[in-house]
Amino acid sequence: MDKIKEAFAKKALPMAKEVKQFVKEHGDHVLGSYTVAQVYQGMKGMVGMVTETSKLDPEEGIRFRGYSIPELRTKLPRGPGGENLPEGIFYLLLTGDLPTEETAREVSNQWARRSHVPKHVFDMLDMLPRHTHPMTQFSMAITAMQTESVFASAYRKGMHKKDHWEPMYEDVMNLVARLPRVAAYIYRKNYKDNNHIEPDPKLDWGANFSHMLGFDHEEMKSFMRLYLTIHVDHEGGNVSAHTTHLVGSALSDAYLSLAAGMNGLAGPLHGLAAQEVARWILELRDQYKGVPTRDQVAEHIQKTLSEGKVIPGYGHAVLRKTDPRYIAQQEFAKKHLANDELFKIVQLLYEVTPEILKATGKVKNPWPNVDAHSGILLMHYGLVEYDFYTVLFGTSRAIGVLTSLLWDRALGVPIERPGSVTTEWMKNLVSNSTPVA
Ligand code: HAX
Secondary structure (H helix, E strand, O other), rough: OOOHHHHHHHHHHHHHHHHHHHHHHOOOOOOOOOOOOHHHOOOOOOOOOOOOEEEEEEEEEEEOOOOHHHHHHHOOEEEEOOEEEEHHHHHHHHHHOOHHHHHHHHHHHHHHHHHOOOHHHHHHHHOOOOOOOHHHHHHHHHHHHHHOOHHHHHHHOOOOOOOOOOHHHHHHHHHHHHHHHHHHHHHHHHHOOOEEEEEEEEOOOOHHHHHHOOOOOOOHHHHHHHHHHHHOOOOOOHHHHHHHHHHHHOOOOHHHHHHHHHHOOOOOOOOOOOHHHHHHHHHHHHHHOOOOOOHHHHHHHHHHHHHOOOOOEOOOOOOOEEEOOHHHHHHHHHHOOOHHHHHHHHHHHHHHHHHOOOOOOOOOOOOOHHHHHHHHHHHHOOOOOOOHHHHHHHHHHHHHHHHHHHHHHHHOOOOOOOOOOHHHHHHHHHHOOOOOO
């Protein structure tokens, strides 16, 4: 058994027993109550699942295994240029322990060894029409790689359910290792005349991804490490995480579950917002031929709202403050590209947008989320094809949702099956009960 798998087993297997016992002793404990509005409006605020890897606080933002983003900046191993290695956060999410530099290197080496993508995946991608959205291609490629699922093949042969986590571990490691190669293939096929770049096994996961995309600038590699680290996980209820968990609860393997999660990430209210922000900011710049004034920014925002559209990159279903993932990118931009025209527009939006959204009287969180910033940083380094941005997000998000899925298998989480009701059922319930004051 490899060292990383061993470290996971050492944590997860005793925890599986502990959770079983906990549910036996406290299963009848009442967690809370919820309202008709919550059921109709996306189950916000209802606790409905357990996710071990991270927890989102509305005011403070995300904590990965208890650590905030600023805390992790000093605690996780770093690559050249000073940004954290995504390998480190993978290990933290997987085991709950901070990795040493040697452990992060071990994850890097494992992923380099496991990164082979079967030819039929590329053949399938080559057959798609050029205008197929990169996220559709990404999801299809992940599904096509399901031929390699160790879990699916072990399940077919027959295995005890207490052993499900073992082949799932192999799938998770292999899949994360393969994603940058697949993502880079889609990018180079679509935008760089099918001129592909071989991986460099000496590079860490993030730097190698940047290299395969065609960006060998050290600062871009640094940003890629930061980007891939901060997008990994956002507790269990967001669309990509919840979908991966839900599909996985039917014992669908990691490939099928992740592809489903990626289809959710591809929605404009979730991960596709990264692309929408970039498009919207370029529109704003082009309309006013450069950095607009505050009044022009306000005008553009009002116009978007009056057309019944959302301001991409602003708002959140849980957060009620500026996203710390936004701040991490803002700090990077201040350090490396303070004079960039698009960064100036992003800063201006930060000053103008929240007041306008507050004034609508309905937006619960007027502050920017992670997607409000990423695009202009990528553009600065030459990755200008914004339709591709959500694929980068997905490559990172895979780390969080797949480590969670592995925990689901180790803890023996059963199939998910919440109840649903009709409006008629709701009306009967309401007319037969006294409303709570
Ligand atoms: N612009 C305009 N209106 C907005 C808004 C925004 N940025 N954010 C919320 N609203 C509106 C909602 O559309 C809703 O309007 P109606 O009552 O007319 O339907 C109202 O304000 C209340 O919504 P909410 O409770 O504040 O927000 P939700 O929890 O329903 O939705 C969203 C959260 C993130 C989907 C929402 O804020 C939004 O659409 N933002 C823009 C898209 C975006 O940036 N998405 C990325 C979010 C982060 C993420 O997942 N990244 O991957």
